[in-house]
Amino acid sequence: xxxxxxxxxxxxxxxxxxxxxxxxxxxxxxxxxxxxxxxxxxxxxxxxxxxxxxxxxxxxxxxxxxxxxxxxxxxxxxxxxxxxxxxxxxxxxxxxxxxxxxxxxxxxxxxxxxxxxxxxxxxxxxxxxxxxxxxxxxxxxxxxxxxxxxxxxxxxxxxxxxxxxxxxxxxxxxxxxxxxxxxxxxxxxxxxxxxxxxxxxxxxxxxxxxxxxxxxxxxxxxxxxxxxxxxxxxxxxxxxxxxxxxxxxxxxxxxxxxxxxxxxxxxxxxxxxxxxxxxxxxxxxxxxxxxxxxxxxxxxxxxxxxxxxxxxxxxxxxxxxxxxxxxxxxxxxx
Amino acid sequence: xxxxxxxxxxxxxxxxxxxxxxxxxxxxxxxxxxxxxxxxxxxxxxxxxxxxxxxxxxxxxxxxxxxxxxxxxxxxxxxxxxxxxxxxxxxxxxxxxxxxxxxxxxxxxxxxxxxxxxxxxxxxxxxxxxxxxxxxxxxxxxxxxxxxxxxxxxxxxxxxxxxxxxxxxxxxxxxxxxxxxxxxxxxxxxxxxxxxxxxxxxxxxxxxxxxxxxxxxxxxxxxxxxxxxxxxxxxxxxxxxxxxxxxxxxxxxxxxxxxxxxxxxxxxxxxxxxxxxxxxxxxxxxxxxxxxxxxxxxxxxxxxxxxxxxxxxxxxxxxxxxxxxxxxxxxxxxxxxxxxxxxxxxxxxxxxxxxxxxxxxxxxxxxxxxxxxxxxxxxxxxxxxxxxxxxxxxxxxxxxxxxxxxxxxxxxxxxxxxxxxxxxxxxxxxxxxxxxxxxxxxxxxxxxxxxxxxxxxxxxxxxxxxxxxxxxxxxxxxxxxxxxxxxxxxxxxxxxxxxxxxxxxxxxxxxxxxxxxxxxxxxxxxxxxxx
Numbered sequence: 001x002x003x004x005x006x007x008x009x010x011x012x013x014x015x016x017x018x019x020x021x022x023x024x025x026x027x028x029x030x031x032x033x034x035x036x037x038x039x040x041x042x043x044x045x046x047x048x049x050x051x052x053x054x055x056x057x058x059x060x061x062x063x064x065x066x067x068x069x070x071x072x073x074x075x076x077x078x079x080x081x082x083x084x085x086x087x088x089x090x091x092x093x094x095x096x097x098x099x100x101x102x103x104x105x106x107x108x109x110x111x112x113x114x115x116x117x118x119x120x121x122x123x124x125x126x127x128x129x130x131x132x133x134x135x136x137x138x139x140x141x142x143x144x145x146x147x148x149x150x151x152x153x154x155x156x157x158x159x160x161x162x163x164x165x166x167x168x169x170x171x172x173x174x175x176x177x178x179x180x181x182x183x184x185x186x187x188x189x190x191x192x193x194x195x196x197x198x199x200x201x202x203x204x205x206x207x208x209x210x211x212x213x214x215x216x217x218x219x220x221x222x223x224x225x226x227x228x229x230x231x232x233x234x235x236x237x238x239x240x241x242x243x244x245x246x247x248x249x250x251x252x253x254x255x256x257x258x259x260x261x262x263x264x265x266x267x268x269x270x271x272x273x274x275x276x277x278x279x280x281x282x283x284x285x286x287x288x289x290x291x292x293x294x295x296x297x298x299x300x301x302x303x304x305x306x307x308x309x310x311x312x313x314x315x316x317x318x319x320x321x322x323x324x325x326x327x328x329x330x331x332x333x334x
Numbered sequence: 335x336x337x338x339x340x341x342x343x344x345x346x347x348x349x350x351x352x353x354x355x356x357x358x359x360x361x362x363x364x365x366x367x368x369x370x371x372x373x374x375x376x377x378x379x380x381x382x383x384x385x386x387x388x389x390x391x392x393x394x395x396x397x398x399x400x401x402x403x404x405x406x407x408x409x410x411x412x413x414x415x416x417x418x419x420x421x422x423x424x425x426x427x428x429x430x431x432x433x434x435x436x437x438x439x440x441x442x443x444x445x446x447x448x449x450x451x452x453x454x455x456x457x458x459x460x461x462x463x464x465x466x467x468x469x470x471x472x473x474x475x476x477x478x479x480x481x482x483x484x485x486x487x488x489x490x491x492x493x494x495x496x497x498x499x500x501x502x503x504x505x506x507x508x509x510x511x512x513x514x515x516x517x518x519x520x521x522x523x524x525x526x527x528x529x530x531x532x533x534x535x536x537x538x539x540x541x542x543x544x545x546x547x548x549x550x551x552x553x554x555x556x557x558x559x560x561x562x563x564x565x566x567x568x569x570x571x572x573x574x575x576x577x578x579x580x581x582x583x584x585x586x587x588x589x590x591x592x593x594x595x596x597x598x599x600x601x602x603x604x605x606x607x608x609x610x611x612x613x614x615x616x617x618x619x620x621x622x623x624x625x626x627x628x629x630x631x632x633x634x635x636x637x638x639x640x641x642x643x644x645x646x647x648x649x650x651x652x653x654x655x656x657x658x659x660x661x662x663x664x665x666x667x668x669x670x671x672x673x674x675x676x677x678x679x680x681x682x683x684x685x686x687x688x689x690x691x692x693x694x695x696x697x698x699x700x701x702x703x704x705x706x707x708x709x710x711x712x713x714x715x716x717x718x719x720x721x722x723x724x725x726x727x728x729x730x731x732x733x734x735x736x737x738x739x740x741x742x743x744x745x746x747x748x749x750x751x752x753x754x755x756x757x758x759x760x761x762x763x764x765x766x767x768x769x770x771x772x773x774x775x776x777x778x779x780x781x782x783x784x785x786x787x788x789x790x791x792x793x794x795x796x797x798x799x800x801x802x803x804x805x806x807x808x809x810x811x812x813x814x815x816x817x818x819x820x821x822x823x824x825x826x827x828x829x830x831x832x833x834x835x836x837x838x839x840x841x842x843x844x845x846x847x848x849x850x851x852x853x854x855x856x857x858x859x860x861x862x863x864x865x
Binding site: 143144145147243244245247255263264265266273274275276306308312313316 | 348403406412413416750754755794
């Protein structure tokens with residue numbers, strides 16, 4: 001009898017499912033890819049076939065301008081792969097279209113979470129706890145110092161800064177896929193119905209969200225407006241544009257950034273951020289550990305992030321665990 | 335404590351001086367006594383709680399968090415206070431409301447090394463993460479919020495619409511929480527008494543002499559020595575040495591604290607004895623030598639012997655209870671000369687008056703001077719009283735012309751605040767040999783932008799178009815642009831790869847026209863070292 005879970009292996013550039021000869025979130029082009037969500041470090045282009053949720057495929061199409069090999073799968077739908085493997089896509093609560101992938105083979109159940117969070121997000125369905133034998137979890141914020149505050153508290157901080165400086169604008173750096181749209185949706189939910197101004201790089205992704213039924217309200221492009229129009233307004237741009245030439249056109253912006261890293265003062269200061277907003281689409285330490293308890297797998301495999309601390313937590317709680325060394329995941333701006 | 339914690343947090347993220355002033359002034363006006371006084375003391379590092387050390391915090395955490403998780407977290411965050419504030423477990427069950435700053439300061443003051451392990455947790459339990467951060471920083475010292483004593487005083491003056499010079503003068507005699515200072519500024523009580531206290535009096539400062547000439551009938555010339563301007567005060571049996579910013583530097587110069595033994599307030603230049611520098615009375619070493627003595631808490635006997643300090647006197651403000659500040663300079667000078675015999679000669683000398691027949695003669699004397707201990711000339715109106723700050727027409731500083739060298743731009747970094755999108759901070763170098771024979775550049779200095787907005791834009795564009803490498807916020811550029819760099823002097827330095835350190839480098843011109851290979855070689859700069 002083969003060793004348990006020998007059919008699924010972590011290789012440097014992705015998770016390989018041997019009986020079906022397919023890869024989960026490979027960082028290099030492969031013949032058969034199964035993709036958890038649309039962030040660039042998980043969803044690379046150039047694969048022969050890509051199986052993902054319709055929203056993730058739409059995001060990839062936006063990014064790589066091709067639908068070649070796209071094979072949609074709905075949440076909860078089980079598909080048969082070669083070699084006696086079944087795959088089911090389950091909501092991960094990370095961004096629009098994000099999924100955990102449940103793989104079943106020879107009576108063993110393995111879940112690859114991709115990225116996930118446990119908090120409510122108006123732009124995507126919530127994470128579903130699903131029993132399994134091996135739980136392959138992300139660990140982006142896998143240190144006990146990471147405790148994301150309630151999102152409402154951070155939104156209130158942002159709105160207060162806006163009220164206190166009527167002649168300036170608040171410029172928020174936010175990841176273009178997911179964070180930006182969630183931020184907008186949370187602002188709308190908090191009763192902020194003023195126009196929100198976007199950096200050009202944000203526009204198409206916001207439109208795509210709207211096509212998938214996420215209402216983002218009155219969005220406008222910074223480039224269509226004068227400096228004076230932007231006074232007292234919220235402007236959203238990718239983190240890389242925060243301190244770049246582009247921001248010179250804004251009226252004395254208050255520099256904000258929406259990211260889980262903002263929990264650490266020095267991280268915020270390094271980026272010249274004046275208004276740190278601790279808003280993350282990843283699970284914080286409490287969510288990571290609670291999820292492992294909720295799912296209660298026989299083994300936990302930990303990838304991309306601060307594996308060491310979460311591994312230690314598993315040891316302290318008598319849970320079998322190991323760290324996987326996967327290359328190519330980036331988490332700096334989320 | 336929550337309001338104080340919010341202030342600390344806001345100061346962490348604010349780089350603009352005006353915004354810092356606004357935040358501080360706002361806090362001081364709306365916070366009751368004595369909280370605001372304690373807060374002010376904490377922000378200016380005037381509080382000390384010997385029972386609470388960084389190791390105390392670590393030990394407390396080890397009782398509550400797995401040691402491996404603590405170390406991983408501490409390494410990631412990079413600051414013990416912040417890591418502890420984030421990792422402190424929330425209290426179970428009902429807790430008392432957060433303590434006021436006063437309650438926290440009093441409780442911290444009562445703690446001993448025995449009781450701290452049980453008492454500090456009681457305070458931490460009552461606070462959220464931001465509150466814990468502020469409390470731990472307050473307790474262990476070193477807030478590092480970019481709030482200098484000067485900034486705090488300016489904010490205080492702004493908050494209560496009083497003169498910053500008065501704040502400076504009254505502040506120094508008082509202990510936290512500075513109740514008489516707030517009573518005076520906020521409620522109009524009489525000002526605190528300072529006569530018998532060794533307090534700092536604000537310095538009289540000079541304007542640069544730009545394109546103006548003065549009549550030597552009305553003005554007297556003195557050397558401007560290249561040390562640090564100090565005020566030596568003896569009152570109430572105590573002696574203190576204050577720097578330009580009003581910081582008490584007595585601890586770094588114990589030999590000076592023992593040198594003045596009668597009540598007086600003296601103004602002069604702190605220098606270090608040197609055998610090979612000019613100056614008449616004994617000679618002073620270059621600023622580089624003085625730097626060896628700056629910022630030290632403990633001064634070794636070797637330091638005292640190798641770099642003995644003395645003060646070259648410029649002025650006398652108060653003498654044995656008599657305030658001389660309203661007298662004309664000539665009278666104060668006469669009083670100063672008369673008291674010199676009462677001062678120990680190894681610790682004091684008199685800054686001599688520079689004799690010149692007329693202004694042109696003085697200009698010629700200035701241009702001939704290349705003594706390393708001289709920064710230039712001071713011109714003082716003979717009838718000028720001693721007034722705080724810079725008053726037009728009374729004192730002028732006339733620095734000697736800077737030295738110039740042509741350097742090549744090597745690295746550029748983005749600025750802060752309004753300049754955060756511009757590459758406005760430049761590192762430049764000189765050739766270490768013949769560039770045509772493959773010589774490399776050695777970095778020799780760093781300077782901020784000193785140009786017009788238009789030039790800044792052009793430079794920013796140049797940096798972006800000539801980038802060869804990126805390191806976070808820093809860009810390396812190709813070796814194509816020459817700066818004419820002005821500086822006051824250059825010294826040997828072990829800290830720099832080039833072995834040289836420039837004093838006050840600034841970019842005087844952008845030489846768009848000059849080929850980089852024609853920039854200066856390192857030997858040219860080395861020849862200017864006079865240590």
